Amino acid sequence: MQQIIYFIIKNSYKLLFLLLLGIGLTLTIKSHSYHRSEYINSANAVTGGFYQKINDANEYLSLKERNSELAEENARLKQLLFNQADTLLNWNDFDDFNADYIARKAKVIKNSFNVRENYLTINRGKKDSIFTDMGVINDKGIVGIIEKTSKNYATILSVLNTKSRINAKIKNSEHFGSLIWDGKNAGYVQLIDVPRLASLKKGDSIVTGAESEIFPENIPIGKIDKVFIDPKTNYYTINVRLFNDMTALGYVYIIENKKKDEKKNLETETTKK
Template sequence: MLTIQSHSYHRSQYIHSANAVSGYTYGQINSVKEYFGLRAKNEELAKENARLKELLFNKKDTILEGNATPPGFLSDFKVIQAKVIKNSYSKQENYLTLDRGNLKGIKGDMGVISDRGVIGIIDKTTKHFATVISILHTNNPMNGKIKNSNHFGSLTWDGKSTGYVQLIDVPKLATLKKGDTIVTGGQSFIFPENIPVGKIDKIFIDKSTNKFVINVRLFNDMTNLGYVYIIENKKKREKEILEAATEKDADKR
């Protein structure tokens, strides 16, 4: 200490070394702060993605003139961001748990997707949580179609691989090939049409129905899920009431 205090060179070297140590320490502290700040940043990005998806799902095919936006133009679909806090994928009937519930407007029969594609359908909710019937569920059929040909079928899971689901009941008239994209169909009001599901991997013929059975490789890695998006179709109830009334009238005839 006497040497450092009495010689300017030694004093400058000490100060330089001390600054280097403190600078390194502050750098490490800042890195830790940035690491723990990633969660907040990811949350903000997920919220922004939800907003953009809501705009996308409500986009019409027609182009509006000028800046005019008709009433209800962006009212069909609502998108709510959530995070997966529990995920099963090794059972025959798999479920996920989300960190959002009915306080955020989440209800049963809402569709759940990620940035890559379909995840499942909301099953039950509490104030703060919701469970999701996974696409990896042997008793949870969904409507799907071949993107290039618009032929429809039912998306099911045979309970074997977490990376694949099956599109069944596709007519043999359908034009399809390996690598074609499978998306959600327009027959269900749970999901908007054309949400990605996966790509055709293998094609079989079901001898009992004489229809195609398609093995679909999922875009999602169902074993590694983070933020997801819940889709509310605000016109779903209207459609259900109309179809129920139509079926009731048909039964009377």
């Protein structure tokens, strides 16, 4: 208390000046419309800027929720696309029961890409109807295939895995082959066993094939970078530059083919002797 009194006595002239200045400014603003208007505008500018900063901060903090909402909406749109639904169809008129393909969103929480057998982990599992042998894609193209699942998580066999083998074809062509990875470059995969009768050139797009039981047809994969002829088989081996940056994956979409088992069972019965 003594220190406060001492401070007031020591700075009494300064405090008196500030008090009189405040009173003078108040009287001036109240008695002159011009000064009052300028004061209000200045105050609004300060408070407006302050509220803008708060709004910007709130928008930034809500990005995570917004991204999740966008990913959910993308999953719905992809499901409509995979089932070749009318683009004017209302989502409420379209139910999972009648769909051939179901799309569910998930987020990658672990990703490897620098070894020969790479896997990813997502934050969805059996409780979210995620099971083995479902396809995984994102907005740019294929990512891999569900390998194993637990209640809340699932692992993905990445396209950057030397064990991966996916049916793929040259876009706008019926010539297809098997998509593999040679374990060398994370930006490229290889399409093998493509007949030499196939018409192709550098820059042509590679997409998933119709024979795939896991992916819908025509999911983007990449573009032809180089073409080789395998001397052992006399077939093309195509180096494909991936559309996806497999080193930076966020939200992905899990694709369920609801008619996969029916097709497999029919083919098995057909080939029985």
